[in-house]
Each structure stands twice: as structure tokens, then as C-alpha cells.
Amino acid sequence: MTTHTITTFRFDAASAKFVKKTAQRALGLNEVKIKVTHSGICYTDVHAKDKACGLGHEGVGLITDIGANVTSMKPGDRVGWGWLRSSCGNCSACLDGYRQYCAQASGFAFCDHDQGAFADYHIIDADFAYQLPAEIPSWQAGVFMCAGASTYEALHAAGTKPHHRVGVVGLGGLGHMAVLFAKAMGCAVTVFSGSAPKAARDAFELGADECRILSNINTPIRSFGVHEQKALVDVLLICANETPDLDKILPFLARRATIVLMSIQQKPLIIPYMPFVLPGHRIIASTEASRQNHLAMIQFAARHRITPWVERFLMTEDGLKTAFDRLEKGEMRYRGVLEVPPAGI
CATH class of the missing domain: 3.40.50.720 (NAD(P)-binding Rossmann-like Domain)
Incomplete structure (x- = not known):
């Protein structure tokens, strides 16, 4: 089975620095491999810093490889993903479409500790990735994967x-x-x-x-x-x-x-x-969005040209430090987005 090399940023408490860690990961039958271009930054990432896990859960990028069973997506598709990464698929919550409330649901920082969205690549089950319409630029899309999905779900739930x-x-x-x-x-x-x-x-x-x-x-x-x-x-x-x-x-x-x-x-x-x-x-x-509401939210945001207020940073050690400092001090207005720097930077 072919393995893929993935490099992800995490926080090293001993040095108080953001460092890169490389891991090997096989591509499952139902998974897609994504070349990351952007990721939002959320206060959940602050809570996860001390877990020594791969950080980031509001990823955006282009699919490069697909598992043998994936039929809904293809290489070249632009997708995003959020906090939730898996659920049992068989309980009443999952069958009702609310897999975020599954007793076996797991997400960023609790599922695959070697992965995060602050990375060069990311592998995830295709059912937990979402295709993005052209109307939403990649530097905004990460915001919709968490803050957007969560607030849309909350308004729907009410x-x-x-x-x-x-x-x-x-x-x-x-x-x-x-x-x-x-x-x-x-x-x-x-x-x-x-x-x-x-x-x-x-x-x-x-x-x-x-x-x-x-x-x-x-x-x-x-x-x-x-x-x-x-x-x-x-x-x-x-x-x-x-x-x-x-x-x-x-x-x-x-x-x-x-x-x-x-x-x-x-x-x-x-x-x-x-x-x-x-x-x-x-x-x-109300926490994460159901898959149905996540997809509906993306279409709603595209149709209404909803534009989040974003501060942009390079996905580098210095960029992460600056972004986390602003977030933890309450200075971010109102959402941070990390961008993979061009080759050579």
C-alpha cells in the first residue's frame, strides 16, 4: 500500500515554538488526499496547542489523490473540511443526519494526532470534505468550515x-x-x-x-x-x-x-x-453542522456573497506566532486565515 508523507505544524511547549512534524499516512479506500492552500484559525486551536497534535481544522485545498471507493470527488476538485472527522454512521443520531452528536464522533485533536490543516497535505474521509463553489474564494472558505457552519447550524436548530x-x-x-x-x-x-x-x-x-x-x-x-x-x-x-x-x-x-x-x-x-x-x-x-446543513450553508453563503472579516497570515512559524498572539489577546477582527506561502518563501 502506498504511503504519503504529510508535514504538519504543531506547538512545542518546551521551546514555546511552532514546529513541523512529518508523518507517513496511507490513503484509505474512502479517503481523499488534499494539497492544502489555506486554513482558518479558531480558538479551538488555542485549546489544542498543549495536546502536541497537528493543528488546524478549517482547511481548504485541492484534491490530488482519491481512494478506490471514492466516486463523489476527483483530483483537482477544491474542497474544505472542518472539525468533525468521523462517526459510527449507524446510530440514531447519524441516521438522522446529525453525526456531530454521535457517541463515537471524533474530530480534530481527538482523532488523527499527526494531521491538521496547518500542513502541506491532508487526508480525510470524503464524506467529511465539502466541495466549494467558485463564488467563495479560498482565502475566505476556511472561515465557513467552522464559524460559518456552526452559526448556520445554530440558526437552523432554533x-x-x-x-x-x-x-x-x-x-x-x-x-x-x-x-x-x-x-x-x-x-x-x-x-x-x-x-x-x-x-x-x-x-x-x-x-x-x-x-x-x-x-x-x-x-x-x-x-x-x-x-x-x-x-x-x-x-x-x-x-x-x-x-x-x-x-x-x-x-x-x-x-x-x-x-x-x-x-x-x-x-x-x-x-x-x-x-x-x-x-x-x-x-x-448546537455545535458542528450536519452534513446537509454544511452543504446548504456553503450554497447560501455563495448565493448571498457573504464575506467574513478576515486577517491573513502566511502559514509559517512566524505567521502562526503572529496569528495566535492576536487571537489569544482578543485582537483578531474577526477571523484569521493562514495561507501556504508560494514556493521559495
Whole structure:
């Protein structure tokens, strides 16, 4: 069986540097080999740094080889992939199309530790790669593989309709994509942010109708032409790194609102009981996108020309260091993308 050499960046804690590690990998019957051109960078990569694994899970590139059983893709196809890499395929969650909730689902940093998207090549099961339309340039596509897919899935899981007002807590990598998608769906949008005035300026430029700063939540900042006395939120996406004080936010929810938890955190969730129960609110969780919604999201983004806010870096040791520094300091606006440098650089 032919083996393929793959070189991936990982973080070496002893030297506090990003280093390359080379591994040999066979191409499975149902897998594709991809020459990486770009990869998004996500806070999940920060969490994974200490695992000494291949980093990156928002990859984009061109297929160079396919396994013997692959019929849906061919060499030369441009594809992307996200966090999820495998599931059992037979449980009720998988059969319903929600393989991200499979008890045996595994993804980046928990599946193949020798691989990541910060690499020269990547091998993955063809069912976990997604063909990209020409309307989405490669330097933007990685953002849709994680932040885009996650926020689109969350809006779908909440049953979001065009007449709804969507609330977005946290205007970061996830939050800014939530604003872009919600506006493209025809919704009004209120951003709840912990910082001002930059957050308000950015929120309105992204298309939001209202911004509320959590430290002064009762005083709304509204864009021109919006005159509601108190616009109540039907769907609330928690996109911040930590769940906010729900005591503050619940008064701004419409009756029977849906709260969607998207943050990755370890702190317990505290819910004010009666203010939550009496209006008939509900809380749901949403993580990765189903394959169907991942594909639908890509087509939706292409049709509406959704453009994420991206900072671009070279996929080099220096480029990774700069990108991670900005991300960990909260300075990234709003998503970082690494680009494989031209030959010779």
C-alpha cells in the first residue's frame, strides 16, 4: 500500500515554538488526499496547542489523490473540511443526519494526532470534505468550515424565520458570522457585546440593527432608521467565550424565545428560574453542522456573497506566532486565515 508523507505544524511547549512534524499516512479506500492552500484559525486551536497534535481544522485545498471507493470527488476538485472527522454512521443520531452528536464522533485533536490543516497535505474521509463553489474564494472558505457552519447550524436548530429578531452575544469570530447569516436570512439583529464603542461600529457595518453593551444594557445603540421602543429577541445565540449573566439578558427576549448555547467553556450554566420558565423560553445546544446543513450553508453563503472579516497570515512559524498572539489577546477582527506561502518563501 502506498504511503504519503504529510508535514504538519504543531506547538512545542518546551521551546514555546511552532514546529513541523512529518508523518507517513496511507490513503484509505474512502479517503481523499488534499494539497492544502489555506486554513482558518479558531480558538479551538488555542485549546489544542498543549495536546502536541497537528493543528488546524478549517482547511481548504485541492484534491490530488482519491481512494478506490471514492466516486463523489476527483483530483483537482477544491474542497474544505472542518472539525468533525468521523462517526459510527449507524446510530440514531447519524441516521438522522446529525453525526456531530454521535457517541463515537471524533474530530480534530481527538482523532488523527499527526494531521491538521496547518500542513502541506491532508487526508480525510470524503464524506467529511465539502466541495466549494467558485463564488467563495479560498482565502475566505476556511472561515465557513467552522464559524460559518456552526452559526448556520445554530440558526437552523432554533427554527429561525425571516420575521425573527436574532440576538448575538459576543462579536467575535462566531458572532460576526452569526450577524452576517442572520441578516442574509432577512432577520433583524441585536448584538450584545462587552466592549464599546468599537463593537457598535463593527456591528452596524456588519448589518446589525441594534447594539447593547452589557455594562449599560438598558441603553441601546441603534443604527439609523430603527425606531422600536424595545425590540425583543426571538433567537439568542451565545457566541462569547463565556455564557453571560442571563439575569441581564432575559428581559430583552420575546415570549417563547430560544437560547442557543454555542460557547466552549467549563463553567456551569446559571439560569434565573422563574424569569426563564414563565415566558416559556427554551435552551438548546448546537455545535458542528450536519452534513446537509454544511452543504446548504456553503450554497447560501455563495448565493448571498457573504464575506467574513478576515486577517491573513502566511502559514509559517512566524505567521502562526503572529496569528495566535492576536487571537489569544482578543485582537483578531474577526477571523484569521493562514495561507501556504508560494514556493521559495
